[in-house]
Each structure stands twice: as structure tokens, then as C-alpha cells.
Amino acid sequence: MSxxxxxxxxxxxxxxxxxxxxxxHVTMTVPSREPLLGTLVIPDNDPNRATVERTALxxxxxxxxxxxxxxxxxxxxxxxxxxxxxxxxxxxxTRVMDTSIxxxxxxxWQGVKKLGRAYTLSVAAEFNSAKKDEGSLSNSAKKDEGxxxxxxxxxxxxxPSPVFTERPFIRPLSRRRQxxxxxxxxxxxxxxxxxxxxxxxxxxxxxxxxxxxxxxxGVGNVALLMQVHFATVHVRxxxxxxxxxxxxxxxxxxxxxCVLQAREGAVMVSPFISPDEKQVQQVLIKEQRPFIxxxxxxxxxxxxxxxxxxxxxxxxxVLILSPWPYDSGKRHISRAxxxxxxxxxEEICDELNQKE
Numbered sequence: 509m510s511x512x513x514x515x516x517x518x519x520x521x522x523x524x525x526x527x528x529x530x531x532x533h534v535t536m537t538v539p540s541r542e543p544l545l546g547t548l549v550i551p552d553n554d555p556n557r558a559t560v561e562r563t564a565l566x567x568x569x570x571x572x573x574x575x576x577x578x579x580x581x582x583x584x585x586x587x588x589x590x591x592x593x594x595x596x597x598x599x600x601x602t603r604v605m606d607t608s609i610x611x612x613x614x615x616x617w618q619g620v621k622k623l624g625r626a627y628t629l630s631v632a633a634e635f636n637s638a639k640k641d642e643g644s645l646s647n648s649a650k651k652d653e654g655x656x657x658x659x660x661x662x663x664x665x666x667x668p669s670p671v672f673t674e675r676p677f678i679r680p681l682s683r684r685r686q687x688x689x690x691x692x693x694x695x696x697x698x699x700x701x702x703x704x705x706x707x708x709x710x711x712x713x714x715x716x717x718x719x720x721x722x723x724x725x726g727v728g729n730v731a732l733l734m735q736v737h738f739a740t741v742h743v744r745x746x747x748x749x750x751x752x753x754x755x756x757x758x759x760x761x762x763x764x765x766c767v768l769q770a771r772e773g774a775v776m777v778s779p780f781i782s783p784d785e786k787q788v789q790q791v792l793i794k795e796q797r798p799f800i801x802x803x804x805x806x807x808x809x810x811x812x813x814x815x816x817x818x819x820x821x822x823x824x825x826v827l828i829l830s831p832w833p834y835d836s837g838k839r840h841i842s843r844a845x846x847x848x849x850x851x852x853x854e855e856i857c858d859e860l861n862q863k864e
């Protein structure tokens with residue numbers, strides 16, 4: 509989307525939350541994470557060419573999006589991406605509605621649940637029919653038939669499991685810059701999944717990575733812990749205060765020194781919290797230098813880093829560590845967390861630099 513189009517965009521107005529102008533990111537997931545909606549195809553093992561071939565159920569779920577738009581003319585689908593086990597959609601509410609977008613999406617969800625019930629009932633019928641005929645099937649055919657049908661028919665009686673039991677997640681996009689980021693995120697979902705499948709070791713959450721006396725959970729290239737030299741990135745408050753008072757030489761020299769150490773082969777370790785530390789991290793990513801990132805929250809199921817960090821992870825250039833389990837309610841990092849993570853970065857460097 510061009511800057512001109514961005515300026516013309518109408519964003520959610522005060523007092524009309526969930527009913528007025530707005531852009532929303534909607535995600536609907538198959539809770540079991542079974543690939544009932546489509547199959548990921550990776551031509552020549554090239555993740556950039558990855559696509560998702562929809563199943564009949566997947567096509568029906570997409571069609572229901574446009575049924576929703578016919579019922580609510582104020583709603584437009586800007587972009588969507590169907591994945592094997594979930595759907596992303598970016599929708600634009602063009603004018604104030606009598607009902608809220610939550611009610612609109614709830615109606616969509618109800619329609620999709622009906623599709624899911626019809627699908628599971630048909631699979632259950634097929635499953636039961638197959639059981640009657642299983643005596644005439646070869647062992648190989650029985651295995652193939654069972655793999656095909658077990659996704660929805662779980663027990664011996666052939667009763668299907670519900671497909672869509674969780675409400676869709678709705679996230680309002682309240683800032684202009686979020687839109688392009690979300691467009692890119694949704695568009696690249698097949699490529700990101702393909703990258704994870706081709707390089708599973710770098711994206712699998714690994715438990716109890718012991719460094720010194722502390723255990724971490726991690727995602728990324730654990731082999732980075734076998735490197736020879738490690739150094740921290742920790743911009744001190746005194747450096748920032750000097751820069752604010754017109755003397756930025758100390759701060760510039762420190763950041764330059766961090767980059768030079770990385771260029772000489774050091775693995776940089778930091779939570780990269782402050783803007784100046786993030787600048788160093790951006791240079792490391794741009795120059796494809798390895799680093800260890802400490803984070804204040806653990807890793808949820810199916811976690812994957814985003815943006816440039818995803819590319820660095822796929823390339824084996826980053827290890828993300830957390831000393832704490834995942835907390836779904838955590839929103840902001842505290843000062844105590846910052847201090848603790850910076851201290852852990854020092855611990856990690858001290859411990860790893862002492863190894864033979």
C-alpha cells in the first residue's frame with residue numbers, strides 16, 4: 509500500500525470501537541492442529557514457492573468469508589491466507605455498523621462450525637463404511653484408509669471430533685504502520701511454514717538448555733553455544749545520559765566496538781532492550797552475524813520468531829533463550845526483568861568464555 513493510500517485510510521474513530529471504521533486481523537484455528545483445510549506444497553524444496561492446496565473443507569471456509577461480506581456490505585476482505593490448520597484474514601469495516609465486528613465474526617464462526625459438523629459427519633459415515641469393508645482390504649490399504657479418516661473420526665464407534673471449537677481471534681490494527689506489516693505476515697505464511705518444515709531443528713522449542721547453573725528454553729541454533737568467544741551488548745544508562753547532554757562519543761564508540769567484536773567472530777549476547785542495543789542487533793542481522801537473544805517470556809506452542817529474526821533463525825544465526833516459562837498474560841517487560849536478563853547475558857558470556 510502506497511503512502512498516499514495510507515493517508516486516505518480511515519481508522520477506528522473514538523467512540524465507535526468495534527462498530528465503526530477499522531481494520532482487523534482475524535485468525536481461526538483448528539484446535540487439534542490437524543491439516544484439515546489444506547496441504548502445504550513445497551516445489552523443489554524451495555520455501556519461496558510454497559503454496560497451500562485447499563481441501564473441500566478449506567474451500568468452504570474461504571467461501572464463508574465472502575458469504576459474510578454479502579450479509580454485511582460494510583465489511584471488505586483486504587487479504588486472506590488459508591493454511592493447513594488455520595485461516596488468517598485482514599478485514600476492513602468501511603463505515604459504522606449497527607452491530608459490532610465481534611458479532612459479525614461470531615456469525616462467520618457459527619457458519620464455519622456448521623461446515624465443520626457436516627464435514628465430520630460425512631467422514632464418520634465414510635469411516636464406518638470402511639470398517640464394514642475392512643475385511644476385504646489389504647493391510648497396506650487398511651493403513652492408508654485409516655490415515656485418511658482418522659483426522660476427524662477418533663474413536664472405535666466412528667464419532668467425529670468437532671473441527672472448530674475455539675472462537676476466532678480478533679485483533680484491531682490501531683496504527684497505520686501495522687497494516688503493511690500484517691499484509692506481509694499473512695502473505696508469507698506458507699513460506700514461513702515451509703521454512704520451518706525444511707529446517708525443523710531451528711524452530712523446535714528445546715527445553716532445559718543448561719548454561720552454568722541455569723536452565724533455559726530455547727529456539728534457534730543451539731550449536732552457537734559451541735563457539736569460541738562471546739561478548740555482551742549492554743548500553744549503560746550513563747552512556748545514554750552523556751549522549752543526551754551532547755556528548756555521544758562514548759555511546760557511539762561502544763556500539764561500534766560491539767559490531768567490531770561481532771565482525772571478528774564473537775557471538776554477541778543480549779536481551780537487546782534499549783533503542784541503542786536494538787540498533788546493534790539490526791546491524792548484526794543485516795551483516796548476518798550470529799547472536800544470542802535473551803527474552804523475558806517463554807515460548808508458546810507453535811512459536812516462531814517474526815520478520816528479520818525469522819530469517820536469521822532459518823539461517824542458523826540466532827539462538828533465542830528464555831529463563832522463564834511462557835505467560836500468556838504478560839504484555840510488558842519490567843525493569844526487574846531487564847536487569848535480570850542483562851545479568852544473565854553476563855553470566856552466559858562468563859560461563860562460555862571459560863570453557864575449553
